[in-house]
Amino acid sequence: MNSSEHSSAKSDRNRIAWITGASSGIGRALAIRLARDGWTIAASARTGSALEMLVAEMPGNIRAFPLDVGDRGAVHATLSAIEGELGEVTLAVFAAGTYKRETAMTFEAQVIREMVELNIMGTVNCLEAIVRRMTSRRCGHIAVMASVSGYTGLPGAAGYGATKAALINMCQALYPQLKARGVRLSVINPGFVDTPLTRKNDFPMPFLISATQAADHIARRLRGGRFEIVFPWRMKVAMKLLRALPDRVRFAITARMMREGE
Numbered sequence: 001m002n003s004s005e006h007s008s009a010k011s012d013r014n015r016i017a018w019i020t021g022a023s024s025g026i027g028r029a030l031a032i033r034l035a036r037d038g039w040t041i042a043a044s045a046r047t048g049s050a051l052e053m054l055v056a057e058m059p060g061n062i063r064a065f066p067l068d069v070g071d072r073g074a075v076h077a078t079l080s081a082i083e084g085e086l087g088e089v090t091l092a093v094f095a096a097g098t099y100k101r102e103t104a105m106t107f108e109a110q111v112i113r114e115m116v117e118l119n120i121m122g123t124v125n126c127l128e129a130i131v132r133r134m135t136s137r138r139c140g141h142i143a144v145m146a147s148v149s150g151y152t153g154l155p156g157a158a159g160y161g162a163t164k165a166a167l168i169n170m171c172q173a174l175y176p177q178l179k180a181r182g183v184r185l186s187v188i189n190p191g192f193v194d195t196p197l198t199r200k201n202d203f204p205m206p207f208l209i210s211a212t213q214a215a216d217h218i219a220r221r222l223r224g225g226r227f228e229i230v231f232p233w234r235m236k237v238a239m240k241l242l243r244a245l246p247d248r249v250r251f252a253i254t255a256r257m258m259r260e261g262e
């Protein structure tokens with residue numbers, strides 16, 4: 001048996017998925033979708049009451065492990081607790097994240113620091129914990145939630161887009177070394193998804209999909225084991241084209257995304 005057959009045989013026996021950001025939006029919908037597909041879910045987020053409501057939807061298949069991903073020690077302790085109670089995590093999806101719009105006129109270090117701390121460092125804390133375990137077992141699949149906004153800078157997303165670009169870059173850097181050690185890595189780049197995060201947006205969101213549709217895309221593509229999971233396809237095409245355009249043309253388009261007064 002070669003190492004990838006060995007890895008998938010192990011994964012089939014032991015379908016334990018750890019999802020952060022599982023109390024709301026995409027993470028919550030994915031927890032339910034994967035639980036229906038037969039996975040045992042360790043669901044993490046800060047709000048215990050929201051996690052309990054999730055658990056109540058599929059008791060026995062979903063377990064709550066409340067966690068602030070910004071607390072590195074707590075991340076390690078929580079993963080130890082998950083593996084102690086449920087067994088080895090074979091799929092880890094790091095979806096905890098936040099978004100705040102800011103512009104050149106409202107540009108504030110504190111707002112950006114909060115996004116960097118959660119979106120980048122929160123994910124890094126989780127990666128540190130799981131990478132050590134999965135590489136030593138030479139088995140497992142990690143998926144990091146980034147965004148198509150990490151492809152190119154968009155007005156209003158200087159901080160958010162920068163955090164997601166950093167995650168995409170980090171995953172590209174880690175991929176070959178993890179693959180060589182039997183661990184799969186995916187980066188998930190959704191377009192607009194209807195969740196509490198985007199409900200505060202007061203601008204039109206093209207190709208908006210539901211959290212359930214997003215979870216379906218993710219669950220299906222995780223099975224395929226591809227590096228990049230990007231959806232919906234129209235947003236994928238639009239953003240990949242935008243990224244490839246010469247600066248002059250791209251700025252002519254992104255200037256139209258500015259609001260009056262910006």
Ligand SMILES: NC(=O)c1ccc[n+]([C@@H]2O[C@H](COP(=O)([O-])OP(=O)(O)OC[C@H]3O[C@@H](n4cnc5c(N)ncnc54)[C@H](OP(=O)(O)O)[C@@H]3O)[C@@H](O)[C@H]2O)c1
Pocket residue numbers: 020021022023024025026027044045046047048050067068069070095096097098099118122145146147148189190191192193194195196197198
């Ligand atoms: N919605 C979109 O259009 C869209 C598009 C592209 C990418 N994304 C990305 O998808 C991910 C999920 O977004 P969403 O739209 O589903 O947002 P959401 O509904 O606001 O969910 C965010 C989740 O992150 C958790 N979270 C926040 N801070 C945390 C912390 N310090 N520790 C642990 N958990 C924490 C929240 O729970 P608690 O508050 O209880 O901790 C919640 O479960 C984010 O990374 C986001 O950037 C979203």
